[in-house]
Amino acid sequence: MSYIVDRRLNGKNKSAVNRQRFLSRHRAHIKKAVADAVSNRSITDLDSGENVVIPKRDLSEPVFRHGPGGKRDMVLPGNKEFHRGDKINRPPQGAGGGSGDGQASDSGEGMDEFVFQITQEEFLEFLFDDLELPNLLKRQLAGIESFKMVRAGIVSDGNPSKLNVVRSLKQSKSRKIALTGASKRRLKLLEAQLVELQQQDPILRDAAKIVALEEQIAQLKRKIKRIPFIDTIDLRYNHHVRQPKPSSKAVMFCLMDVSGSMNQSMKDMAKRFFILLYLFLKRNYQKIEVVFIRHHTSAKEVDEQDFFYSRETGGTIVSSALKLMDQIINDRYSPAEWNIYGAQASDGDNWNDDSPLCRQLLTEHILPKSQYYAYIEINPRRHQALWREYESVQEQHPDYFAMQQIADPADIYPVFRELFQKRQPRSTHAA
């Protein structure tokens, strides 16, 4: 007596919950691995999965057990040369001993480390955990995407594909009951009369009356039969209406300095920062547009590919990028509809008289229209005019303007986290 069951189609992720619990228990280790990975990886594979290393002692499940020492008896297989009474040196620690403490390893996978892989999805989740775009507002607007269809009951007119069969048949049933009810009652009555007549003595029967009754009955039956099973007036359709949906549309401007004063490693850091930003936006906000602006003495709007991977160089006029940004906002992204964000990376080196102009552009044109503007200066040296001008901007708009300095690649991720840390909600920005 046996059963053979095919279980292959049953869920296979029975361990998902346990895996999730394991991950959340070791959050700290995973976060560290993620942070390390971000600063060590090349730009192109920043978003793949990652190996996470956890020291074994942190996830041991302790039990009472014997430690080394005392007198141990062992029976082993494979004796080749030993005789009773032979003395053998102890094998070096770790081999065959089976004690808990081996040597720590600094490379690869050691005995005392537990290494496992997290997926890309999990990697990004840990990477952007607790981050958000600040001051994001939902703005009412009429765009095609922002409608959704919602159910709006049942109607008597509609598209055949939306026919509601149950409701239609109910309708048909009730119509038939309503239209035949009187006739059926009468039919019953006549039939009873007929039966009564037929039971009378054949001689006393009123034959003519029977014939008349039979005719009436036949007529009624025909009438009842004529009522159709389903009629067009029975048909009922599911109804949907389009409902406008408040949506948060956002645009991020990425402004990068590619001037000659930025050396290759500085450009690399800037790109890393923007890649992080780009991954973050792509992952957390479905409908966000990103505008890439690159500048030296003149600014140019480029696509993603050019922004991250092409090389170009020249002098520096920062205001050119800001002007272009302002112009694009005016042309394409009305602040009434869009949440506008800006992120700018530069080495702080600027044309002499240009920095005050930058401040003016920011405070008068860009910041009033924006939700948030972040400036990072990639510069291990002391600050120049642009930084000082921006400091005064920050004083005026502490909530909407943030600036940070990055000196080496290890700073990128912490600074990024700082800039986009989840904050307490505050009063809305009067644009």
Next chain:
Amino acid sequence: MKIKTNPVIDFIKPLSTESEWTFELLTTYEQALQQINDQHYQLDVYPNQIEVISAEQMMDAYSSVGMPVGYNHWSFGKHFVSVDKSYKRGQMGLAYEIVINSNPCIAYLMEENTMTMQALVIAHACFGHNSFFKSNYLFQTWTDAGSIIDYLVFAKNYIQQCEERYGLEEVEMLLDACHALMNYGVDRYKRPSPISAAEEKRRQKEREEYLQTQVNELWRTIPKSSNSATKNTKKRFPEEPQENLLYFIEKNAPLLEPWQREVVRIVRKIAQYFYPQRQTQVMNEGWATFWHYTLLNHLYDEHYVTDGFMLEFLQYHTGVIHQPSFDHPYYNGINPYALGFAMMTDLRRICSQPTAEDKLWFPDMAGSDWLATMKFAMQSFKDESFIQQFLSPKIMRDFHLFHLQDDDTSKQMEVGHIHDDTGYRILREKLSNQYNLSMNEPNIQVYEINVSGDRSMVLRHTQHNRRPLEDQQCQAVLKHLHYLWKFDVHLETLYQDEVVKTYHCPEPLLSTEAD
């Protein structure tokens, strides 16, 4: 399907000639094996429930340590992550089967297996393990195959409810603590009451209240009436040292909530369910391996399977029973399949073709009916006693067993005995001890509770062969124990009735006293 006809023996066609399996073929093989078993061997088995699963599902089954339904805990996730990793990197193959001690007996077959493999697994699990589960005395005493699945479902739901009500973290901490003491959640000598899910559920509420009143009784601080003061002979509590730590905690821990006691109980019951499996590894695997070998050879003898089938089978089989020698890089202890299979085969040989040596060593067995003798051996022993009883000199020679003594007071290890006339008996005893769980696990018991004072718990570890505890682990386990007991916990290590070392939780702030 094309079937090759062999001119000599075309009156029986092989059951299959290709390596792909189908559900019809599984049934055919299962029936053929069943028929052979009924006609020739009469192994007593539970009904079989064969479940075909994918590799991913096999990994799930793996990581829930053989429980078909398991409660959620991070440690299973850890297990899963490491299995997943080594499987994906190709460092490790998955087991071909997992079998659950339940009624009906559930066996998981992987879909990747070939037909040969599936037949091997059916013979191994559905006849070998299954009959072992049904007839071995330990399983009969300790587990109730009929209700285990229901009980596991009850446990999973109960723990899930606790998580909803008291929070994930709280439950996780409790389970961590229980798992640390899981090996000390079994009665080694007392016969436990079998677990039954329906009963559990019905009585669970009742028990909650009853337990609480018992605990309150123990910790009552209201002064007793005057006459009790007269017979104030100081009674120790517990009167006898207790070996089942989880049971003791469940019944006596002063501050546990009723639901926490229930969770402790669940972990204890599951530990108890697995206890026989830990004690019969060699026998269980040996028995199952012996039967897949015997049954498949029988299939071959009756021309049910082809030569190709047999070659493939023998290749798997030799892989399974391979025993590397102690100095081999792949050596990882004695392979229970190898030792078990060798001993089982040897038992049959001793019965049917005894040598002069066998007649001297096993006078009762030599020449007896091999099937009856083997069934008796399977039913009435566990690894330790099975080896003590049946390990023959031939096996010791075949395995080249030798005994090594590692005494930390001498500079070198010493070879105690080898497989020669003077050594056989001692070697056998030493190997038997190696499978004695109560000698391998430190002997730790609850010795005393300070009932009238600070409610502290004193545990005693009795050293055997001066073997000490592993300090760090011990300290960590005490923390878990402290979490359950919620008052001070002390552990004393005794050697020849003298306390040689103590552990405390919480650890004393100033360790000026050298104790």
